[in-house]
Amino acid sequence: MPRIAREQCESGIYHVVLRGINRQDIFYDDDDFKHFLITLFHKQADDSFRVYGYCLMNNHIHLMLRENDDNVSRIMSRVGTSYAWWYNQKYDRCGHVFQGRFGSECVETDASLLSVIRYIHNNPVKAGLAAAAEDYPWSSIHAYYGGREYLPGLTEPSFILGMIHQNRSDAVKEFKEFMLQANDDQCLDDQFKPRKSDVEVKEEITALMNGEPISRLLQLDKAVRKEILQQIKQSDGVSQRQIARVTGISPNIIFKA
Numbered sequence: 001m002p003r004i005a006r007e008q009c010e011s012g013i014y015h016v017v018l019r020g021i022n023r024q025d026i027f028y029d030d031d032d033f034k035h036f037l038i039t040l041f042h043k044q045a046d047d048s049f050r051v052y053g054y055c056l057m058n059n060h061i062h063l064m065l066r067e068n069d070d071n072v073s074r075i076m077s078r079v080g081t082s083y084a085w086w087y088n089q090k091y092d093r094c095g096h097v098f099q100g101r102f103g104s105e106c107v108e109t110d111a112s113l114l115s116v117i118r119y120i121h122n123n124p125v126k127a128g129l130a131a132a133a134e135d136y137p138w139s140s141i142h143a144y145y146g147g148r149e150y151l152p153g154l155t156e157p158s159f160i161l162g163m164i165h166q167n168r169s170d171a172v173k174e175f176k177e178f179m180l181q182a183n184d185d186q187c188l189d190d191q192f193k194p195r196k197s198d199v200e201v202k203e204e205i206t207a208l209m210n211g212e213p214i215s216r217l218l219q220l221d222k223a224v225r226k227e228i229l230q231q232i233k234q235s236d237g238v239s240q241r242q243i244a245r246v247t248g249i250s251p252n253i254i255f256k257a
Helices: 030-043 072-090 110-126 158-164 168-180 198-208 214-219 222-233 240-247 251-256
Strands: 013-019 049-056 060-067 103-106
Touching: 013 072, 013 110, 030 049, 030 072, 049 110, 049 158, 060 072, 060 110, 110 158, 110 168, 158 168, 198 214, 198 222, 198 240, 214 222, 214 240, 222 240, 222 251, 240 251
Parallel strands: none
Antiparallel strands: 013 060, 013 103, 049 060
């Protein structure tokens, strides 16, 4: 079946979602998060695109980008390929890091621009990773709130803040109020199923082990253990970090299974 052409936005602004292959984690430690942001920073240095917002989750990425001299497909190819090469070198692996084509939607109106940037920044809150958007370190919310993001200058908040108020301090104040408003923002929200609880993961692993206690997993034959780990890694809503926490097995062993 021929691939459907990606919709081209008149505004040149896109909300992009990039997922780890098989929903696997693409960030395991702070250095991983930092390196992706460094990659993004370097790739936009030639002004081929601008970053209006981002949020890096464990197994997926949200970006709001504006095309300048390059198109969104080439932009994401450059960014994704560079990070994947570094990631494979670091973790001594080969193969794909990201799953298939990235998802994207056009952001054409002022109203959608505001709702999408709120949705992106509230992702960690909805996922239960932070009580408030500003408590999460790996998003552009800090640039919008007047704080310090990991790489100063990576995000360009002035465009969106300028839509709210010409005075920067007033714009930031009103943007904070906007972020806290009750909303039902739904932006590319069909791909990500809610994470399973540790209890649910334990039950799945126990079922795969035919009722034996999880503590016996380390004592199993390596081939049998590998097969169980591969199966649970494929389960929707389960992260490799969570498997490591539940089983007590090294993240490196789970990663290579």
